[in-house]
Amino acid sequence: MTDLIASLYIFMLAAFVGFEVIRRVSPLLHTPLMSLTNALDAIAVVGAIILAGEHKSGLAAVLGGIAIVASTSNLVGGFIITDRMLKMFKTSKPKKP
Amino acid sequence: MSQLATPDRIIQIIYLISAALFILSLKWLSAPATARHGVWAGELGMLLAICATLLHKGIVDYTTIAIALVLGTIIGVPLGRVAMTAVPQRTALSHAFGALCVTLVGTAEYYLRAPHVPGFMMAVLSMEVILGGLTFTGSLMAAGKLQEVLPQRPITYKGQNLVNLSLLGIAVALAVMLVLDPGHTRLFPLIIGIPLVFGVMMIMPIGGADMPTVISLLNSYAGLSAAAMGFVLDSKLLIVAGALDGSSGFILSVIMSKAMNRSFTNVLFGAFGQVQTSAAGAVEARTAHSATAEEAAAILGAANSVVIVPGYGMAVAQAQHKVREFYDALMKRGVDVKFAIHPVAGRMPGHMNVLLAEADIPYDKLLDMDAINADFPQTDVALVIGANDVTNPAARTDPGSPIYGMPILDVDKARTVMVIKRGMSPGFAGIDNPLYYLDKTLMLFGDAKAFVGDLVRELAGGSH
Numbered sequence: 009m010t011d012l013i014a015s016l017y018i019f020m021l022a023a024f025v026g027f028e029v030i031r032r033v034s035p036l037l038h039t040p041l042m043s044l045t046n047a048l049d050a051i052a053v054v055g056a057i058i059l060a061g062e063h064k065s066g067l068a069a070v071l072g073g074i075a076i077v078a079s080t081s082n083l084v085g086g087f088i089i090t091d092r093m094l095k096m097f098k099t100s101k102p103k104k105p
Numbered sequence: 106m107s108q109l110a111t112p113d114r115i116i117q118i119i120y121l122i123s124a125a126l127f128i129l130s131l132k133w134l135s136a137p138a139t140a141r142h143g144v145w146a147g148e149l150g151m152l153l154a155i156c157a158t159l160l161h162k163g164i165v166d167y168t169t170i171a172i173a174l175v176l177g178t179i180i181g182v183p184l185g186r187v188a189m190t191a192v193p194q195r196t197a198l199s200h201a202f203g204a205l206c207v208t209l210v211g212t213a214e215y216y217l218r219a220p221h222v223p224g225f226m227m228a229v230l231s232m233e234v235i236l237g238g239l240t241f242t243g244s245l246m247a248a249g250k251l252q253e254v255l256p257q258r259p260i261t262y263k264g265q266n267l268v269n270l271s272l273l274g275i276a277v278a279l280a281v282m283l284v285l286d287p288g289h290t291r292l293f294p295l296i297i298g299i300p301l302v303f304g305v306m307m308i309m310p311i312g313g314a315d316m317p318t319v320i321s322l323l324n325s326y327a328g329l330s331a332a333a334m335g336f337v338l339d340s341k342l343l344i345v346a347g348a349l350d351g352s353s354g355f356i357l358s359v360i361m362s363k364a365m366n367r368s369f370t371n372v373l374f375g376a377f378g379q380v381q382t383s384a385a386g387a388v389e390a391r392t393a394h395s396a397t398a399e400e401a402a403a404i405l406g407a408a409n410s411v412v413i414v415p416g417y418g419m420a421v422a423q424a425q426h427k428v429r430e431f432y433d434a435l436m437k438r439g440v441d442v443k444f445a446i447h448p449v450a451g452r453m454p455g456h457m458n459v460l461l462a463e464a465d466i467p468y469d470k471l472l473d474m475d476a477i478n479a480d481f482p483q484t485d486v487a488l489v490i491g492a493n494d495v496t497n498p499a500a501r502t503d504p505g506s507p508i509y510g511m512p513i514l515d516v517d518k519a520r521t522v523m524v525i526k527r528g529m530s531p532g533f534a535g536i537d538n539p540l541y542y543l544d545k546t547l548m549l550f551g552d553a554k555a556f557v558g559d560l561v562r563e564l565a566g567g568s569h
Contacts, residue, residue, distance in 0.1 A: 019348050062163045087144060
């Protein structure tokens with residue numbers, strides 16, 4: 009039970025940190041923001057890896073395997089496209105002093 | 106936890122570092138100058154977390170993992186290389202993949218543990234698969250609409266909201282039954298199946314104009330379902346990542362619905378795209394003034410300041426690169442050129458900025474609505490390219506208008522307004538735009554790309 013409460017605290021604190029950090033993201037970068045958070049969300053792959061790797065049942069291994077494929081494609085695709093987008097943003101001013 | 110806590114503890118500490126890197130990643134994304142560091146931090150965090158997980162001592166089957174990782178990469182790389190105009194549907198698709206992963210893991214966890222699932226665990230597990238399921242099909246529907254594989258028009262029928270709410274109600278009721286007795290394994294397929302149907306039904310009545318809000322909302326759901334998965338697996342890292350993603354999607358949804366002057370419930374239950382014929386009845390025969398490219402170029406070339414208002418129509422016409430040439434031509438003549446970006450320009454939050462950045466337009470020339478609106482009264486020419494509703498002054502003045510109250514770009518306050526448009530037909534939402542009939546408005550009829558090309562040619566010719 010204490011572990012559960014600790015997890016709820018972590019969720020709450022992370023949500024607040026998320027609000028504060030993301031509120032500051034310029035509207036200019038809202039699309040890369042969404043693709044980056046998507047890529048980070050693919051950390052679910054960690055759960056899928058354990059599920060597939062532990063191979064506790066045939067069903068778990070199959071579902072886990074598909075889940076790894078789905079999240080890895082998000083992870084790889086998400087980072088690639090975010091970086092591609094961010095590379096395009098250039099300023100007209102000379103480099104910062 | 107095991108008595109030999111050392112390897113396990115190392116894994117946990119690596120996860121902790123990953124979580125910190127994820128937060129830094131989003132923090133660095135706040136400004137264009139540091140944004141790419143954000144991607145690198147995220148990548149490093151992800152790499153560390155995956156390597157740490159592979160050290161997990163319970164893992165016996167590395168082959169499945171390796172094959173799945175390779176397959177995922179093979180699918181992921183092309184998804185990272187799509188055209189910038191296709192980013193909204195790619196994003197929707199990735200919400201679907203994320204939700205799929207979460208739903209599958211939740212399903213497997215249930216069958217591994219049933220019937221010995223504690224009440225709280227069953228509650229979060231239900232939340233995980235309900236949110237995951239509806240996000241999966243909902244995002245696929247959204248991606249289909251954005252890719253124009255599915256009809257973009259809202260599909261509505263009588264009693265739609267009632268049907269949708271009852272579906273959701275049944276899913277929640279089933280979840281409660283499972284919490285009370287997790288041994289009802291026969292109920293579990295229903296708790297996945299019903300949200301899958303609900304996801305489709307939920308997106309059906311939503312029109313193309315509402316896509317930015319819907320994508321953000323689905324983003325939030327995807328994040329929350331991942332956080333729920335974190336609770337089920339007792340993975341603090343997943344809870345943190347899910348909470349970050351959930352709050353990001355939530356903030357974006359709030360920004361988007363504010364920009365359209367609508368509430369969440371209105372977006373989800375309102376079917377905005379219904380044709381607004383009632384308002385159009387009382388239109389008297391008004392005349393609009395039109396101008397040729399030559400006339401328009403003369404005015405633009407003589408202006409001191411020009412604000413370009415791009416809309417999704419510009420992107421559809423693939424005119425952004427011509428717009429860049431046009432921008433160069435005006436800058437060369439010493440005209441001050443800026444771009445006014447409405448929050449819902451494009452098909453997802455911030456989409457228009459990406460499209461213009463791709464055409465090499467410097468980002469410091471891209472100003473959001475709040476930053477640019479005060480400038481319009483001092484602007485010589487406001488040039489609207491492929492935008493419509495976001496420039497409609499009726500949103501400010503006509504309480505009868507369906508978009509009344511929606512924040513708009515105050516284009517009508519500029520000294521001269523030019524609108525590039527194919528014809529006089531109303532826009533996406535079917536609402537007439539009084540801007541077109543103002544005395545100071547010049548309609549430039551034609552295809553956006555071709556017309557901007559003509560303007561560039563005229564401006565170049567005039568300077569010799």
